[in-house]
Amino acid sequence: MTNSFVGFLNSIFVHLFLLAILTLDFSIFVPQKDRINTIPVEFVTFPTEKENNSKKIENIKNESIEKNIQKKVLIEELKVDKKKQLNFDSKRKLEDQIAETKLLKERREVQITIALIQDRINSIWKKPSLGNKNIQSEFVINLAPSGEILSFDLISSSGDKVFDESALAALSSISFITEVNGLDRKYFERNFRSFNLVFKSKN
Amino acid sequence: MKYFLLFFIFLSLTIEAKLKIEISQGSKDLPKIAVVPFKSNLNEGESISSLIQDNLTLFGEFKALPKEEMLSFPSSEKNFFNRDWKILNVDYVVLGSLQENNSELIRIEYFVFNISLNKLILRGDISGKYSEKEEISKVISNRVYKSITGLNGVFNTKIAYILNPSKERYKICVSDIDGSDEQVLFESEAPLMSPSWSSDLKKLAYVSFEKGFPEIYMQDLFSGDREPIKTLGLSNSAPVWSPDNKKLAFVMSLSGNPDIYIYNLRNKKISRHTTHYGIDTEPAWSPNSKKLLFTSNRSGSPQIYELTISSNRIKRVTLDGDYNARASYFPDGKDIVLVHGNNGVFHIGTKKLKSRFINTISKTTLDESPTISPNGNIIIYATKNNTQGYLAGLTLDGKSKFKLPVKLGSVREPAWSPFMN
Numbered sequence: 001m002t003n004s005f006v007g008f009l010n011s012i013f014v015h016l017f018l019l020a021i022l023t024l025d026f027s028i029f030v031p032q033k034d035r036i037n038t039i040p041v042e043f044v045t046f047p048t049e050k051e052n053n054s055k056k057i058e059n060i061k062n063e064s065i066e067k068n069i070q071k072k073v074l075i076e077e078l079k080v081d082k083k084k085q086l087n088f089d090s091k092r093k094l095e096d097q098i099a100e101t102k103l104l105k106e107r108r109e110v111q112i113t114i115a116l117i118q119d120r121i122n123s124i125w126k127k128p129s130l131g132n133k134n135i136q137s138e139f140v141i142n143l144a145p146s147g148e149i150l151s152f153d154l155i156s157s158s159g160d161k162v163f164d165e166s167a168l169a170a171l172s173s174i175s176f177i178t179e180v181n182g183l184d185r186k187y188f189e190r191n192f193r194s195f196n197l198v199f200k201s202k203n
Numbered sequence: 204m205k206y207f208l209l210f211f212i213f214l215s216l217t218i219e220a221k222l223k224i225e226i227s228q229g230s231k232d233l234p235k236i237a238v239v240p241f242k243s244n245l246n247e248g249e250s251i252s253s254l255i256q257d258n259l260t261l262f263g264e265f266k267a268l269p270k271e272e273m274l275s276f277p278s279s280e281k282n283f284f285n286r287d288w289k290i291l292n293v294d295y296v297v298l299g300s301l302q303e304n305n306s307e308l309i310r311i312e313y314f315v316f317n318i319s320l321n322k323l324i325l326r327g328d329i330s331g332k333y334s335e336k337e338e339i340s341k342v343i344s345n346r347v348y349k350s351i352t353g354l355n356g357v358f359n360t361k362i363a364y365i366l367n368p369s370k371e372r373y374k375i376c377v378s379d380i381d382g383s384d385e386q387v388l389f390e391s392e393a394p395l396m397s398p399s400w401s402s403d404l405k406k407l408a409y410v411s412f413e414k415g416f417p418e419i420y421m422q423d424l425f426s427g428d429r430e431p432i433k434t435l436g437l438s439n440s441a442p443v444w445s446p447d448n449k450k451l452a453f454v455m456s457l458s459g460n461p462d463i464y465i466y467n468l469r470n471k472k473i474s475r476h477t478t479h480y481g482i483d484t485e486p487a488w489s490p491n492s493k494k495l496l497f498t499s500n501r502s503g504s505p506q507i508y509e510l511t512i513s514s515n516r517i518k519r520v521t522l523d524g525d526y527n528a529r530a531s532y533f534p535d536g537k538d539i540v541l542v543h544g545n546n547g548v549f550h551i552g553t554k555k556l557k558s559r560f561i562n563t564i565s566k567t568t569l570d571e572s573p574t575i576s577p578n579g580n581i582i583i584y585a586t587k588n589n590t591q592g593y594l595a596g597l598t599l600d601g602k603s604k605f606k607l608p609v610k611l612g613s614v615r616e617p618a619w620s621p622f623m624n
Contacts, residue, residue: 114224126294127229129264129352131579131599132538132553162353167226169294169319195222202562203227 109183110191116179125170125199128162136200137164139171143192145185147178155196167199233602234294234351236260237268241311242278243301247333251301251311254340258358259297259348261381262581262596263603268293280314285321293318295351299343309333313343315350325350337383354578361620362574362583363388363398363407364594368612375409377424380619382608388422389429398618401444408442408451419453432466434473441485445492446621452486452495463497463510476515483508487531496520496539498528507541509556522559529572534579542573551582553599564601574619583607585615 135158142150152171157164180192238256241248260267268291277283278300288296299313308330315325327346331339338359345356357380366374366387373395378385389395393412400407401421408421419432419442432439436455443452451466455473463477463486477483481501488495495510507520507530521527526544533540533553543552543561550563551573564582573584583596592613597604 110222114222117224118226121224121226122228123230125226125229126232126234127600128234129354129580129598129600131354132533132535160353162351165317165320169317173319191222195224198223198225200225200227 106184106187106190109187113179113183113192117177120174120177120179121170121197124173126166127201128166130160130163130201133160133163134202135160135163136198137167139167139197139199140194141171141177141197142194143177143180143188145180145188147176147180149175149177152197158199158201163199163201171197231602233264233266235268235292236265236295236297236351237273237288237291237293239273239276239278239296239298240270241299241301241313242276244303247303247309247336248299248301251336251340251343252297252299254337255297255344255347258341258344258381261358261605262598263605264352264598265295279312280323280326283314283316285316285318288316288318295324297347303333307332307334309336309339311339311343313347315347317351352580354580355622357576357578357581357619357622359623360577361400361404362594363400363618363620364585365395365398365615366610366612367592367615372612374612375407375422377407382610385610386424388424388427389420397441397616399443400618400620402446402448402621404620404623406444408444410440410442419451421451434464434466443486443488445488446490447492450492452488454484454486463495465512476510476512477517485529489532490534490536496530496532498530507539520556521554521561523561527561531573531575533575534577540573540575540582551584551597564599565597565604572616574617576619577622583617583619585617587613 136156137154137158138156139152140155141152144150149171154164154168177192180188183192236256236259238252238259241252243249256267259265272291274287274291275282275284277298279298283296283298294317296316296318297313298316299311302310302312304310309332310328310330312328313326314323316322317324325346327343329339329342341359344358348354348356348358360380361377362380363375363377366376368374371392372390373393374390375388375395375398376385377388388407389409389411391411391413393415395412396410396417398407398409405425406421406423408419410417411420412418417438417440419434419439420429421432422429432442432451432453434455436457438456438461439453440461441452441454444450445452449468451468453464453466454461455464456462460480461482461484462475462479463483465474465476466472467474476495477497477499479499479501481499483497483499483501485498486495487497493512495512497508497510498505499508500506501508502519504525505528506522507527509518509520510516511518520530520539521541521543524543524545526542526549528542530539530541532538537557538553538555540551540553541561543550543563549566551565552561552563554561573582575582580599581596582599583594585592586595587593590613591609592615593609594607594614594617595604596607
């Protein structure tokens with residue numbers, strides 16, 4: 001149920017994202033000062049044939065000089081912009097990389113802690129003989145940063161009293177999950193402050 | 204627009220955010236059980252509690268705490284202290300007392316405690332004759348087992364098997380599941396095969412070669428009366444009693460090709476249910492008596508098929524592996540147990556009828572026919588040690604393996620009885 005709901009939301013998100021690509025001006029995500037200045041477009045109208053040739057030449061000369069100046073200014077402006085852009089790009093890349101490595105590190109640490117917790121609980125949980133029953137019960141566990149179990153609650157029963165009680169017995173036989181001790185506090189808060197433990201009768 | 208988008212990102216993240224840790228293996232240690240010697244004024248209490256302990260540890264599902272290691276010997280709720288047992292890492296404690304009303308009649312009161320939950324999980328009493336102490340301790344063991352595991356105990360069930368004490372000597376025997384009280388039903392110089400229990404536990408069907416060809420007999424366990432099923436075929440085998448006790452499925456070959464037939468016990472009529480030119484054999488009834496599993500080589504290799512009896516519709520059940528045979532249903536009718544082979548390696552496995560995957564439990568050799576306990580938790584099979592056949596078993600979670608007491612002679616084809624009602 002949860003999975004299909006998440007899938008549904010994700011599909012909405014993907015569609016909105018595609019729509020956003022087509023319609024949004026992504027400069028909203030760029031800080032004001034770093035935005036590229038837009039170049040105004042001018043339509044140049046040529047003088048009619050009735051006008052004087054000399055005037056024409058003069059005009060053209062003037063215009064070309066002006067244009068040249070404008071061009072130079074523009075090119076310089078563009079150069080500056082490009083530089084800025086480049087600086088900005090590399091900075092972002094670096095930030096992304098840092099974020100990614102941070103995330104990877106967190107994920108790794110969390111995975112290790114999960115495995116340690118699984119090992120620990122597996123070692124104390126005396127799974128009852130169940131025949132071929134395929135059931136599971138889910139608990140929510142609240143931890144203190146020291147690893148102390150503040151509370152645990154059965155949130156979804158397996159329907160089998162003996163099975164639920166075996167999990168309860170395992171949880172009540174420990175008062176600390178010391179496996180979270182070495183974790184960075186941030187990681188702890190994000191992942192282990194409150195988490196769900198699912199006891200399954202079958203792999 | 205921006206916020207709308209962010210809202211959805213946030214929403215989808217928060218739903219997935221909560222960490223979920225799955226625990227499915229559990230400890231490798233067996234639950235530790237302490238059966239305290241029962242208190243009695245005539246010193247007979249201990250014999251009952253030791254019988255209960257033997258029963259509970261018969262299939263290796265529990266580890267018993269030796270009497271010498273016990274710190275106290277409580278006999279009722281009043282003098283029971285949880286900490287005495289918690290120190291010893293005991294999971295369950297069984298205690299009780301026995302009162303003799305007169306020399307014959309006894310009354311036993313018993314208690315079961317769950318130590319880690321510090322909770323009394325069972326209190327019961329039973330009265331009976333002292334001479335029936337084995338039966339009484341089996342009933343108590345069943346109740347204790349049920350209070351601990353939630354499953355019905357099988358300590359008062361029986362097992363039928365073929366005993367082969369010497370060459371050209373065959374016996375069909377019935378004994379209690381712990382191997383005691385063995386009873387020989389029939390003896391012959393010709394091979395005997397495939398015992399099957401009627402669901403009321405009054406009769407046994409089996410195949411006998413006494414007339415030179417395989418013939419199915421039904422024998423009453425109490426009177427010993429035998430009755431053959433009269434068929435046209437020359438080769439009859441693998442009789443299986445339906446759980447509703449109305450029919451007997453068996454294999455017969457009329458023209459050299461074995462097919463599945465059903466014998467109606469009421470009107471004594473035989474109906475044919477498979478017609479394929481492949482070999483169809485090893486029928487096994489579903490718990491509701493509406494379907495049959497059987498093994499057939501119609502696809503080229505032995506595979507399991509399911510037959511719906513009312514419509515004769517046949518569905519292939521196993522798809523993986525080049526050998527799948529000897530299937531039977533679990534008591535819930537949703538899963539099956541079978542011998543699964545692939546590239547010459549054989550396993551006892553279980554399979555959900557609705558999924559493709561076969562879950563292998565234990566490596567075996569080919570000549571084993573598994574029989575499943577009526578509570579669906581234990582499998583017993585015949586195996587060989589050099590030339591001597593004996594019965595071994597395992598629990599479904601694979602945690603414990605055990606051997607049943609050795610008999611004088613090779614043991615083959617175990618058949619676990621249904622529950623006694």
